[in-house]
Amino acid sequence: MINYHAFFNQQLQALKTEGRYRTFANLERQVGCAPYALWHKPNGETKSVVVWCSNDYLSMSHHPDVIQAFQDAATLYGVGSGGTRNISGTARLHVKLEQTLADLHDKESALVFTSGYTANEASLSALGEGLPDCVFFSDEKNHASMIQGIRHSRAEKFVFRHNDMDDLRQKLASVDPRRPKVIAFVSLYSMDGDIAPLKQICDLAKEFNALTYLDEVHAVGIYGPKGNGLAAEQGLLDRIDIIQGNFAKAYGVVGGYITGSKALVDFVRSHASGFIFTTSLPPAIAAAALKSIEVLKADPSYRQRLRQNADYLKNALRKTQLNFIDSPSHIVPVVVGDAHLCQEVATRLLNDFQIYAQPINYPTVPKGQERLRLTVTPAHTKEMIDQLVEALDIIETQENSKQAA
Numbered sequence: 001m002i003n004y005h006a007f008f009n010q011q012l013q014a015l016k017t018e019g020r021y022r023t024f025a026n027l028e029r030q031v032g033c034a035p036y037a038l039w040h041k042p043n044g045e046t047k048s049v050v051v052w053c054s055n056d057y058l059s060m061s062h063h064p065d066v067i068q069a070f071q072d073a074a075t076l077y078g079v080g081s082g083g084t085r086n087i088s089g090t091a092r093l094h095v096k097l098e099q100t101l102a103d104l105h106d107k108e109s110a111l112v113f114t115s116g117y118t119a120n121e122a123s124l125s126a127l128g129e130g131l132p133d134c135v136f137f138s139d140e141k142n143h144a145s146m147i148q149g150i151r152h153s154r155a156e157k158f159v160f161r162h163n164d165m166d167d168l169r170q171k172l173a174s175v176d177p178r179r180p181k182v183i184a185f186v187s188l189y190s191m192d193g194d195i196a197p198l199k200q201i202c203d204l205a206k207e208f209n210a211l212t213y214l215d216e217v218h219a220v221g222i223y224g225p226k227g228n229g230l231a232a233e234q235g236l237l238d239r240i241d242i243i244q245g246n247f248a249k250a251y252g253v254v255g256g257y258i259t260g261s262k263a264l265v266d267f268v269r270s271h272a273s274g275f276i277f278t279t280s281l282p283p284a285i286a287a288a289a290l291k292s293i294e295v296l297k298a299d300p301s302y303r304q305r306l307r308q309n310a311d312y313l314k315n316a317l318r319k320t321q322l323n324f325i326d327s328p329s330h331i332v333p334v335v336v337g338d339a340h341l342c343q344e345v346a347t348r349l350l351n352d353f354q355i356y357a358q359p360i361n362y363p364t365v366p367k368g369q370e371r372l373r374l375t376v377t378p379a380h381t382k383e384m385i386d387q388l389v390e391a392l393d394i395i396e397t398q399e400n401s402k403q404a405a
């Protein structure tokens with residue numbers, strides 16, 4: 001008979017041996033202190049560290065107006081939503097948020113979910129299950145939530161090589177033209193910081209009569225004239241059928257959404273299990289998301305400062321021998337290429353330089369591609385950027401000489 005505890009321990013030991021057992025840094029991110037956080041060490045001590053891996057890209061989670069909106073709504077409406085959207089859980093603020101999102105992306109309609117993960121999982125599974133004989137065409141670097149949604153729908157799927165339009169074309173052409181098709185892809189891929197060829201995908205979708213499903217999670221709030229994403233920045237809003245996004249990255253809150261035509265969004269609303277059978281977002285969260293969208297829509301200076309800092313970081317890295325991906329975006333990965341070494345670099349950054357950058361390993365990235373995924377914010381100073389690059393350089397030099405010895 002199976003010994004459950006022995007089994008779990010063996011599996012955990014295997015992760016440790018491979019160097020990809022995940023440990024969490026216990027942080028206190030205090031308002032007004034970004035990008036610093038208080039690190040609670042396992043031995044009970046605390047240390048102030050500079051955070052270099054937050055997805056709160058614009059520090060909006062600490063923005064005074066966003067906090068105020070959250071507090072005001074919580075005071076008025078409480079902390080819970082009271083149910084699923086079907087059963088007493090639809091609040092005025094959900095409706096307002098959905099109208100704002102539809103307007104932001106120039107679509108007829110929007111639907112809010114409890115997270116970006118749920119938005120992808122629920123929408124893609126509802127589409128794949130509902131469209132008769134549907135086929136998905138999914139970029140190989142799509143997020144886990146998209147992969148799960150497609151998988152749960154049980155529809156047929158073709159995985160095309162990352163951003164490879166020849167491969168996508170070939171796969172689209174191999175399928176009966178009468179079958180419903182959905183091309184699922186991401187505008188800004190979060191592990192490499194690269195951008196999809198959006199226009200070319202839209203052209204192929206038109207040629208093969210496919211729906212386009214675009215995840216803009218890492219782009220909303222930052223790109224586009226109103227922070228409305230890369231499709232907006234490239235003038236392609238009308239060519240994307242479903243735009244998915246979230247509030248947890250640049251907007252600094254939590255929750256996810258889709259936008260699209262009235263009929264499509266209503267179809268997902270009426271069929272998606274991950275929408276129907278779960279308690280809706282607390283109205284105070286909706287209020288905070290609304291405020292954050294409003295601030296970033298009106299004031300481009302946040303995203304301008306982010307881009308300036310990202311450029312400064314990439315420039316500094318270009319002067320070193322460090323193996324980094326010179327991405328066109330604000331996400332800057334430094335590839336270490338080995339799980340144990342990546343862990344070691346992250347540990348040394350934290351212990352010796354008070355710099356926190358979580359190691360990213362398999363299955364988030366392929367084995368051999370382990371990395372530190374650096375995310376600069378408007379709150380990082382040039383001195384902090386210089387210190388980070390210098391620390392990485394010192395560690396790299398020391399590791400190289402250790403290996404040579």
Ligand SMILES: Cc1ncc(COP(=O)(O)O)c(C=O)c1O
Pocket residue numbers: 115116117118120143145186190215217218246247248255256
């Ligand atoms: C591309 C992409 N889509 C969706 C999600 C899920 O979003 P959320 O964190 O809001 O669940 C993530 C999260 O990291 C992501 O990177």
